[in-house]
Amino acid sequence: MRIRSARRAAIVATVFAACLLSCSADTDDTPQGAGTRAAPRSPSAPAPADTGARETPAAPAAAASPGPELVRDAFAGLQATLDDTCTPGAGDCAYFLGRVHEELMGLDAAMKADPKGPGHFPEPLAWIKDLRTALGDDTSTENLEAHRTELIGVRDRINGWMQGHPDDYR
Template identity: 55%
Template sequence: MSSDPASSGSSTTSPSGTADYPTAEAAPGAAMPQVRDAFAVLQATYNDGCTTPGNCEYFLTRVLTNLDDLYNSMKASPKGSGHFAGPLAWIRTMQDTLRGDFSFPNLKRHQKLLLGTRDKVNTWMQSHPDDYR
């Protein structure tokens, strides 16, 4: 773990044992998920939450990881980053605010930001002409 997660190039270990962005590494040789597929995984977080005892850490880490995966899929999309400018900016702002600290106390502190980012991305994707529903 880094003593200063805000410093450039440093990282803090997440609850799942990964460090820095992305929060989850793809399997070697695995294809980048399509934006539609990464979005579907993110939408599944609407069926979960911090209301179940002992589930909040898993849930918040899952939302973060799913947003990171969607971010990477959007960046790799043949449509180009400009096509997803809004969602990419919102996710990047969330990532910058977390400053590489994926600890449960930090995720809990930023729960409103995590869920708000998820909700803004969801609204954009559902109302977008390409229909990502």
């Protein structure tokens, strides 16, 4: 019995020591440019294995040059609302319709910024423009509920249109 207790104690001590070592180790596994700053080095110190890459400040992903991934990501956000619905007047409508509206506006911006140009997305952009005209500047819950059918209709039409253009979201 004492041997088992001693083994257990040794195992626990080993695990504890390993945890302490891993927590106190001075390593940084975070990739360069992922929001961390490299330690300053003196000008005379040799550069670490220079691969030709230069340190540049990390730019936000949205500031990167627009590409198909922006449309793809915006469309994925819109698709995430496909199985959702709400009951007008119920508390669930405020969030749901606000989210559908936000996803549509994000997709609109992504399509306009796409390198293929807004002319590549004529129908979806026209549908969103008509919706924007119908809503005006009022994105209150009451106004979104009043235009619930239009919001969901534009979402569903865009989903159908995008399904026919898989190169724009895959």
